[in-house]
Structures are given as C-alpha cells and as structure tokens.
Amino acid sequence: MQGVLLGVMYWNVKVGGSPMICLVLTGGTIEASVSQYERNKEYVDIVELRVDLLHESSRSRVATFPSLVDVPVILTIRRQSDGGMYIGSERSRLALLESCLDGKFDYVDIEDDVKRSMAEQKAREAGVRIIRSKHDFSGMPNDIYHRIAKISAKGDIPKLAVTPQSILDLITLFRVRTELKDVEDKIVLGMGDFGLPSRILYKRMGSLWTYCAETPVAPGQISVQQMKELYQADKVDDRTHIYGVIGNPVNHSFSPRIQNPGFRGINFNAIYLPFLVDSVRSFFILAEMLKISGFSVTVPHKQQVLPYLGKITREVKQIGSCNTVVRAKNLWSGTNTDYYGFVEPLIPDIDSKEIQSALVIGAGGAARSVVWALRNHGCKVTIINRNLERAKNLAQETMTAYDTLEHAKLYEHVDLVVQTTSVGMVPAIEEDPIPDYTFNKNQIVYELVYRPKYTKLLQRALEAGCRLHFGIDMLIRQGKHQFESFTGYHYPKRLELSLDLEED
Numbered sequence: 001m002q003g004v005l006l007g008v009m010y011w012n013v014k015v016g017g018s019p020m021i022c023l024v025l026t027g028g029t030i031e032a033s034v035s036q037y038e039r040n041k042e043y044v045d046i047v048e049l050r051v052d053l054l055h056e057s058s059r060s061r062v063a064t065f066p067s068l069v070d071v072p073v074i075l076t077i078r079r080q081s082d083g084g085m086y087i088g089s090e091r092s093r094l095a096l097l098e099s100c101l102d103g104k105f106d107y108v109d110i111e112d113d114v115k116r117s118m119a120e121q122k123a124r125e126a127g128v129r130i131i132r133s134k135h136d137f138s139g140m141p142n143d144i145y146h147r148i149a150k151i152s153a154k155g156d157i158p159k160l161a162v163t164p165q166s167i168l169d170l171i172t173l174f175r176v177r178t179e180l181k182d183v184e185d186k187i188v189l190g191m192g193d194f195g196l197p198s199r200i201l202y203k204r205m206g207s208l209w210t211y212c213a214e215t216p217v218a219p220g221q222i223s224v225q226q227m228k229e230l231y232q233a234d235k236v237d238d239r240t241h242i243y244g245v246i247g248n249p250v251n252h253s254f255s256p257r258i259q260n261p262g263f264r265g266i267n268f269n270a271i272y273l274p275f276l277v278d279s280v281r282s283f284f285i286l287a288e289m290l291k292i293s294g295f296s297v298t299v300p301h302k303q304q305v306l307p308y309l310g311k312i313t314r315e316v317k318q319i320g321s322c323n324t325v326v327r328a329k330n331l332w333s334g335t336n337t338d339y340y341g342f343v344e345p346l347i348p349d350i351d352s353k354e355i356q357s358a359l360v361i362g363a364g365g366a367a368r369s370v371v372w373a374l375r376n377h378g379c380k381v382t383i384i385n386r387n388l389e390r391a392k393n394l395a396q397e398t399m400t401a402y403d404t405l406e407h408a409k410l411y412e413h414v415d416l417v418v419q420t421t422s423v424g425m426v427p428a429i430e431e432d433p434i435p436d437y438t439f440n441k442n443q444i445v446y447e448l449v450y451r452p453k454y455t456k457l458l459q460r461a462l463e464a465g466c467r468l469h470f471g472i473d474m475l476i477r478q479g480k481h482q483f484e485s486f487t488g489y490h491y492p493k494r495l496e497l498s499l500d501l502e503e504d
C-alpha cells in the first residue's frame with residue numbers, strides 16, 4: 001500500500017500566473033473594502049469590488065480603488081435580479097458603471113443580457129476585459145455549453161453562476177471542462193449546497209477563478225481562509241487525488257478538517273471535500289467522472305452504497321452499513337470505521353474482563369456498529385430502544401437481549417453503558433434518554449453524541465464517578481481509520497493535538 005502512495009507524494013506548486021482565488025469585497029466604504037483586502041491579502045489573487053454594496057456616498061470614489069490595492073480588480077455593480085443590492089434604474093446603473101471605468105480596473109462584469117452599453121464601449125476602448133455574466137439562483141439553464149461558447153467567441157470571458165439541484169446537475173457542470181476544452185478563459189460555478197464541490201474544485205472545472213468572501217454574499221460561498229487553508233483549492237492540479245464525504249445534509253461535516261490536514265501532514269497530493277448527495281447512483285457516475293479515489297459515507301447513504309460495492313469487510317456485511325469507500329483497482333471496496341473507532345478503546349477492558357456485560361441505548365444505525373462490535377468481542381448485550389420492534393430486530397440478528405427504554409433501571413448492574421441515540425445532542429442538550437437510571441462508580445459510560453462533549457447523561461455519569469468515553473474521540477478515531485484506508489499511512493501523530501473539533 002505504501003508503495004502505491006509513494007508514487008503520488010508531491011504537490012505541484014501554483015500553476016501559471018493567472019488569478020485563482022477572488023475575494024468579493026463586501027465593505028460599505030472604499031476604506032472598508034481596502035481593509036478587507038489587507039486582512040486577506042495573503043490568500044487572494046484578485047478582488048471584485050461590488051459597487052452595489054458600497055454606500056452611495058462612496059460611489060464617487062470608486063475610480064480610485066484599483067490604485068489602493070496591488071492585485072487585479074473586477075468592477076461589478078450587481079442588480080437585484082442577479083443577487084445584488086443596486087437600487088435604481090438600469091439606466092443609472094449603467095451610467096454609474098461607465099463613470100467608474102475612469103479607474104484602472106482590469107475586468108468589468110457586465111450581465112449577458114445587457115446589450116451595447118456605453119460602459120461596454122468604454123471598457124473595450126480602455127482594454128478592460130469584459131466578463132459576461134449569467135446568474136441563475138433557481139436552477140441551471142439547459143443551454144449552458146452553448147452560452148459559454150457564444151460569449152467566448154466574441155472575445156469576452158463567460159461567467160456562469162448557476163444553482164445545481166442534484167448530483168446530475170453537478171455532473172453537467174463538471175462536463176463543461178471536457179465539452180468546452182478550447183474555451184480557456186471562462187468562469188463557471190455552481191451555487192448552493194449541491195454546487196459547493198464546483199467552487200472548491202474550480203480548477204478541475206477549468207474555471208479561471210473561484211469567488212470567496214469574508215461574509216458570504218452568494219449561496220454556498222465559503223470564506224477565503226477555508227478555500228486556501230482548509231482545502232488549498234488553488235493547489236489542485238490534474239494529479240490531485242480527490243476524496244470526499246457524501247451525505248444529506250453534509251456541509252456540517254467535521255471530516256474535511258480531519259482528512260485535509262492529514263493529507264498535508266504526509267505530503268499527499270489530495271483534497272477532501274463535502275458532496276451533498278441526493279442519489280447514490282448518480283454520485284457513483286460523478287465519482288467515475290472525477291476519478292474520485294475514495295469517500296466517507298454519512299446519513300442517509302450508509303446502506304444505499306452497498307449495492308455498488310464490489311468488496312466489503314465482514315463488519316460491513318454484519319452491520320449492513322458502510323461508512324468508508326475506496327477505489328481498489330476496478331472496483332469499490334467498503335469498510336466500516338465506526339466499528340473500530342468505537343471498540344478500540346474498550347478492548348483492554350474487555351480483555352481483562354472488566355467489561356463483560358453492556359447496556360446499549362438505541363437501535364439505529366450507530367447502534368448496529370456498537371452491538372456487533374461488542375458481540376464479536378464476547379460481551380453480553382441488552383439493547384433498549386424507544387421503538388421496541390427495532391430493538392427486537394437488532395437483538396435477534398445479533399443474538400442479544402432487548403427491552404424498552406422505560407425498563408432501563410433493571411440494568412443498573414452492567415459494566416458498560418453505551419448511549420447511541422441522538423438524544424442530548426445540540427440544541428436539545430438538556431435531554432437524557434434514561435433520566436431515572438442511576439450510575440455507579442464501577443461503570444464505564446460511552447456516549448456517541450459528540451456535540452456537546454458532555455451530554456446530560458455523561459454529566460450524571462461523571463458525578464457518579466464513572467469512567468467516560470466521548471463521542472468526539474470516537475469520531476476522530478474513525479476518521480483516522482478512514483485516513484489509513486484512503487492513504488495506506490497512519491494519521492500523522494504531530495497533528496493529533498490540533499484536532500480539537502469541539503471548539504467550533
């Protein structure tokens with residue numbers, strides 16, 4: 001496995017001299033815009049001055065702006081129908097655009113449907129490149145390739161900001177690169193949650209640059225720090241290995257913050273990003289198209305990926321769910337790292353017979369990994385769940401006992417209590433699935449909820465003197481196992497202390 005990785009351990013340093021990360025300036029004044037640039041200049045290659053976001057009193061000084069920063073500047077006055085804030089007639093907007101062009105701007109953004117304006121003429125005379133933009137906040141026009149080609153044929157830069165509604169739409173967007181490979185200068189991006197991968201993988205889209213902001217002004221926009229530091233999107237090249245996490249929802253996932261620093265720690269040319277997925281079947285098509293090397297799977301797709309896997313581990317078969325998929329030669333191979341992330345810290349206590357019996361609260365997806373792991377290690381398990389039928393089914397499958405949540409008190413003698421329901425997680429942090437249960441100091445209590453770190457149940461267990469295991473540690477452990485599946489390497493040890501995910 002290590003040999004496989006050695007062949008790809010390099011970063012291609014910044015390609016060419018073209019702009020890559022564009023900061024949209026959202027300050028209300030020229031001074032605020034300059035300060036925004038100064039605060040972020042280490043991350044930024046180009047800025048867009050959004051005159052529509054400036055107070056009226058600052059608009060007369062727009063022409064001075066390009067001389068106040070040392071990167072190329074795009075001049076934009078966005079009207080409301082395109083997500084902007086300009087209030088006033090179209091005539092006055094275009095007149096303002098024309099007067100702003102007295103400044104030495106490098107680019108001007110003129111919407112595709114604005115025909116033969118004086119601003120356009122002035123821009124051409126001054127050698128300012130024109131970006132012809134089209135925004136769609138509700139979907140994707142069905143002629144995107146044609147639109148791009150047509151604008152480009154006139155010598156302008158086409159900019160298409162559309163809103164994919166599904167993974168299939170995202171596939172259409174990523175195909176721009178191959179369909180229009182002769183159109184070098186273009187800006188294409190998907191807005192909203194489905195579009196996020198196109199913003200991050202803008203170089204794979206063949207897009208000149210991607211837009212970021214300190215305060216997002218368009219759906220799905222992320223901060224310039226995230227783009228540059230978390231994803232290092234500007235370093236993606238044709239050899240970068242793409243990994244990700246699929247789920248619905250998914251953008252809250254911690255996993256990019258575990259995997260991306262890990263890749264960097266071993267000098268692995270790879271990126272890990274969230275994919276909002278409505279259809280697993282479509283995602284596998286995208287995965288082939290982008291040559292995705294592997295991905296994590298979260299709710300609700302952990303079962304739905306199974307039919308697409310050519311190889312699965314014993315645990316995946318038992319649990320019936322998979323949270324890690326890697327490309328292995330010509331097939332997809334699935335593992336379940338929740339299983340190992342959960343059981344690892346318990347093994348010494350199981351081996352020493354300190355843990356022989358366990359009460360598992362919950363019978364959902366996470367409980368399946370927990371119960372199978374405990375059973376495979378020889379523990380006697382009782383499952384209690386709100387929905388008794390669900391507890392019964394899991395108990396029959398795993399040859400364990402089951403009962404109702406209300407009977408929790410009958411199991412106060414067990415060595416280990418594992419809480420696998422979503423009860424107690426933010427925002428309902430005062431909730432406790434077994435409020436009448438009395439813990440004793442000889443027990444070990446394991447909480448799967450990771451936000452907050454100390455749930456109500458864990459606080460009670462702590463007061464009783466129990467030994468605790470935290471959901472956040474399990475999350476990190478399972479992430480490190482995924483990292484090993486993806487790369488063949490252990491997670492870099494020196495990064496371990498910086499993974500304090502509770503801080504957000």
Ligand code: NAP
Nearest residue numbers: 362363364365366367386387390420421422448471474475
């Ligand atoms: P799931 O499949 O939807 O199962 C949810 C479980 O919670 C079911 O047993 C459900 O009972 C129970 N439940 C939900 N609301 C309840 C309520 N109001 N009262 C009593 N029981 C209730 O979800 P999952 O994937 O198993 O995830 C469960 C939790 O584990 C989540 O908080 C998740 O974040 C956490 N988790 C943590 C890690 C980690 O690495 N730390 C890994 C996986 C999961 P019914 O069957 O009666 O509906």
